[in-house]
Each structure stands twice: as C-alpha cells, then as structure tokens.
Amino acid sequence: EAGVAQSPRYKIIEKRQSVAFWCNPISGHATLYWYQQILGQGPKLLIQFQNNGVVDDSQLPKDRFSAERLKGVDSTLKIQPAKLEDSAVYLCASSPQQETQYFGPGTRLLVL
Amino acid sequence: GENVEQHPSTLSVQEGDSAVIKCTYSDSASNYFPWYKQELGKRPQLIIDIRSNVGEKKDQRIAVTLNKTAKHFSLHITETQPEDSAVYFCAASYGGSARQLTFGSGTQLTVLP
Numbered sequence: 001e002a003g004v005a006q007s008p009r010y011k012i013i014e015k016r017q018s019v020a021f022w023c024n025p026i027s028g029h030a031t032l033y034w035y036q037q038i039l040g041q042g043p044k045l046l047i048q049f050q051n052n053g054v055v056d057d058s059q060l061p062k063d064r065f066s067a068e069r070l071k072g073v074d075s076t077l078k079i080q081p082a083k084l085e086d087s088a089v090y091l092c093a094s095s096p097q098q099e100t101q102y103f104g105p106g107t108r109l110l111v112l
Numbered sequence: 113g114e115n116v117e118q119h120p121s122t123l124s125v126q127e128g129d130s131a132v133i134k135c136t137y138s139d140s141a142s143n144y145f146p147w148y149k150q151e152l153g154k155r156p157q158l159i160i161d162i163r164s165n166v167g168e169k170k171d172q173r174i175a176v177t178l179n180k181t182a183k184h185f186s187l188h189i190t191e192t193q194p195e196d197s198a199v200y201f202c203a204a205s206y207g208g209s210a211r212q213l214t215f216g217s218g219t220q221l222t223v224l225p
Contacts (some may be wrong), residue, residue, distance in 0.1 A: 043213075044215070105154065
C-alpha cells in the first residue's frame with residue numbers, strides 16, 4: 001500500500017513570508033496528524049483531525065498557523081507569517097481508527 | 113498533559129552487543145507505547161509497540177518491556193548491527209479515544225563495527 005505523501009520536501013523562505021505544506025494520508029485512514037520536529041527533538045503534535053473535523057489543536061500557534069482537511073482526505077498546513085523559530089521538519093502522519101501512526105517523509109522548512 | 117523522558121540521549125555500542133534505551137512517562141492513564149526508528153533525513157518508522165495489558169513483547173532482535181507501576185518502559189536491541197544506527201524515539205499515548213502521542217527526546221544509537 002502507498003505510504004503517506006508530503007510535498008514539498010524542502011522549502012526555504014524568508015521570515016514574514018507565507019508557506020503551505022500538503023499531506024495525502026494512506027487511503028482509508030480517518031485520522032491525520034501534523035507534527036513539528038525541531039532538530040534534535042522528538043516530534044511535537046500540532047493538530048489532529050478525525051475525518052474532516054479537528055480533534056485537538058491545543059498546541060497549534062493559531063496566530064500564525066492554520067490547517068484544514070476539507071474533504072476528510074488531503075490536508076494542508078499553513079504558516080503566515082513565518083518566524084525564524086519555525087525552522088523545523090513538519091511531519092504528517094495518518095492512522096486507521098486512531099491506532100498505529102504512519103509517518104510521511106516530512107517537509108524540511110528553513111526560515112532565513 | 114503527558115510528559116515522556118528518554119535516556120540516554122546518545123549511546124554507542126560495539127557490533128554484536130546489546131543496547132537498552134529507557135523511557136518514563138507521567139500519565140498513569142497512558143496505555144499505548146510505540147517505539148520509532150528514524151534514520152537521518154528519513155521518516156520515523158514504527159519498530160515495535162506495547163499496550164498496557166502486556167508486560168513484554170519481542171520481535172526477533174527487538175524487545176520492549178513495560179512496568180506500569182513504575183511508569184517506565186524500555187527498548188532492548190540484541191546482537192546489534194551497523195544498520196541499527198539511527199535515532200530511536202519512544203512515545204506514550206494519552207487522551208482516551210484520541211490516541212495522541214507524546215514523544216521522548218530521542219536516543220542517537222551508534223553501532224561501531
């Protein structure tokens with residue numbers, strides 16, 4: 001079965017610019033997660049979707065980050081405006097019925 | 113919320129030796145504990161997991177043990193090989209049906225040939 005797909009794989013932007021990441025989960029997986037992984041740290045959950053509804057976005061910096069999963073399949077994560085401290089790898093994961101999470105390859109963001 | 117601590121942060125072993133990585137968690141309600149392996153520049157991949165109704169689980173050279181009373185769990189890798197070199201993350205899930213993972217800070221394992 002195909003894995004979780006993410007694009008772009010790399011992105012370099014200047015601070016205060018906007019950026020968007022895309023995720024296509026494994027077919028049939030109802031739950032989708034976005035994580036931020038800062039270099040040398042474990043992934044930190046930003047937002048969790050169940051189908052097209054938000055389950056938890058308590059750790060999402062809502063003043064600059066937004067995410068949506070309109071049709072319950074693909075998802076986008078946006079940062080506007082970006083700050084230097086947003087430099088990280090953004091990982092998308094999906095799971096069937098909230099069990100094992102399968103990760104995508106991530107988008108490596110560098111904010112200059 | 114849940115807090116997961118992982119030790120050591122770096123671990124070097126000789127090929128063929130065993131490696132042990134330990135994690136502690138804070139929320140006694142956590143009931144699912146996966147371990148992920150992440151090679152440089154690649155995605156985290158699940159290598160083994162354990163649920164709170166089980167004390168130990170083994171898969172070939174990898175085993176995980178869970179002590180619910182002490183709230184800690186460990187990853188054991190026997191007969192280590194150079195391809196085991198990677199960063200290993202433990203995680204614990206909380207939140208009832210939400211199944212949200214809290215990750216440890218990771219252990220860089222280096223297997224020396």
